[in-house]
Amino acid sequence: MTSQCDTRLLLGTLVQAVPDGPGGKPVLAVTDRGGVLIRDGLIEAVGSAATLRAHAPEGTPLHDYGSRLILPGFIDAHVHLPQTDIIGSHGEGLLTWLERYAFPAECAFRDPAVAQEVSGFFLDELLRNGTTTAVVLGSVHPHSADAVFREAARRGLRLVAGKLLMDRNCPDVLLEEAETGLERTRELIQRWHGVGRLQYAITPRFAPTSTKAQLTGIAALADAFPDVYVHSHLAESRTELDWVRQVYPSQTSYLDVYQHHGLLRPRSLFAHCVHLQQGERETMAASGAAAVFCPTSNLFLGSGLFDHAASRTAGMRIGLGTDVGAGTSFSMLRTASEAYKVSALLGQALSPAELLYLMTRGGAEALDLDDRIGTLAAGMEADCVVLDPEATPLSARRAARCDSVEELLFTTLILGDDRHVAAVYAGGRCQHERA
Ligand SMILES: [Zn+2]
Incomplete structure (x- = not known):
């Protein structure tokens, strides 16, 4: 071409x-x-x-x-494709919001035509906002990843994306056996990873929707394809932390669930990282895993305030994400504006350089792509x-x-x-x- x-x-x-x-x-x-x-x-x-x-x-x-x-x-380091059409839905907190809006929107992606149509709109919206690289979560359906990769290639965008993996605690129509999800993921990696500017992220939604078998299988798959990404959520809200404690009673913390199953590694990206202890931030930094700061989403769902200064002190790599649809804008400018306000609330007002860094070079470092973008x-x-x-x-x-x-x-x-x-x-x- x-x-x-x-x-x-x-x-x-x-x-x-x-x-x-x-x-x-x-x-x-x-x-x-x-x-x-x-x-x-x-x-x-x-x-x-x-x-x-x-x-x-x-x-x-x-x-x-x-x-x-x-x-x-701009680099949007965390955004949900199927949640495009539910942006701005009135919600209470993370778990209620998932039940009421996110899961139904993802169910609609059963129809490949829906996944295709939303993918085109979604990527055009990213482009209109200056985003040239995005890390995208699809639905559980493999055709959601196919659609967004196909459309990204057409627009020359750099894209890291993957289909979701969930093998428990979600609506039946979105459930997959652990093995089935992993096999479909393997096929998608082989089809898309490294094609032009496209790269694959193995994408467990978050700890509560994956069994131990699934998390263990994900680590094995990441070992088999060491330059693919692992992309998930971590320590977003307090109620979520309580749930993780119930679902994984033998693990000492939310972070420990991922660490125990071998998912803290270079090229692992975890959105939110709001409720972490300083020692956990240091553990993440040492592992090479990166955090994604999603301020509009954290404010919208009342999840909490990401501590940028503590995360930097720990040596963490940090990107910035819109987290649409709990995030309230595709604009990385607006997202940076809210990041500034979160940092102001914590008494650590970010400088213009720090804000721009989060939107560009910081995201590239989080993705281990700072030699390219x-x-x-x-x-x-x-x-x-x-x-x-x-x-x-x-x-x-x-x-x-x-x-x-x-x-x-x-x-x-x-x-x-x-x-x-x-x-x-x-x-x-x-x-x-x-x-
Ligand atoms: Zn998210």
Whole structure:
């Protein structure tokens, strides 16, 4: 598909978060009047606009975004495909919400046509919001994974996805024997993992919906395919913790359930990690497993406040996830805005650089993909978002009063949504442009 020499040059204000502060703390790297030269899906060079204009081959298509911000593509590290249509459903807490909305929505995915139609809408919505990499939970149905992988490939997105695994404590129509689920997962890994920008995640919903046999089988499967991911939930709400204690009485904690069954490992991703002890955070960090901070969902379901500072101190890798449909927006800008408020409540207000890091490089580290995505640098995959800080009357008015790019970035994170996403490049191709 890609031509022998597919080049283009993007010009604007380059902004990215890099771990160059004291102790690896994120700081902003800004290039005023900068450029990104793209060739065959990769970034060939990053630098000043003048230098790149001189360097680019003659006839290279030029996209000059003026003073707009060019950022690395956003990474949504935890989002549920089948819950697209139940976003914003009134719920009480996690377990009630699952029964009332999530399980019925997943049952509707029995019909492959539903999975197909939702997949197209879902990925377009991610793109409209600047997300170029997503870690996606499907339904238990293998065709949900097939549909979302097929559609992601069509849009040039980087996708880590998997079908759910549940062999107890869910509606009968969603139940699978442990062996059946694992066999279907193996087939999906063989079909999709490593195809272009697609990678597979073995996806047990969470400890209470898996038997010991299923968790043990998952670890064996992850051993057989060591570069696939394991993706699940951990320590989201207090009632969930109580349930896990009942279901796994011989394990000392929720984390211990996963550790005991061999699921704490590099390339394991656990959404939420709200209710953890500091020693557990250190255990996770040492294992290489990563946490995904899902602020809109944690606030919406009243689950609790993710302690970013304690998690960083423990050395954990941390990504940011929308967790739609308990999360209330596909926008990573809005998600970052809520992450800021959660951190403010805990007295540890995140800096603009830390917020951008969570949305980009942090997610890439959580996925062990920071050598490919999350920064604007030569050799990286060409995923870029162009943000327009002046997209609405209010944000334009506010932007006029900003004294620095850092301030402009922060107000755009706080006030922004899909209207502020002017263009999105995934794998070097423009996949979305706001009219
Ligand atoms: Zn979730």
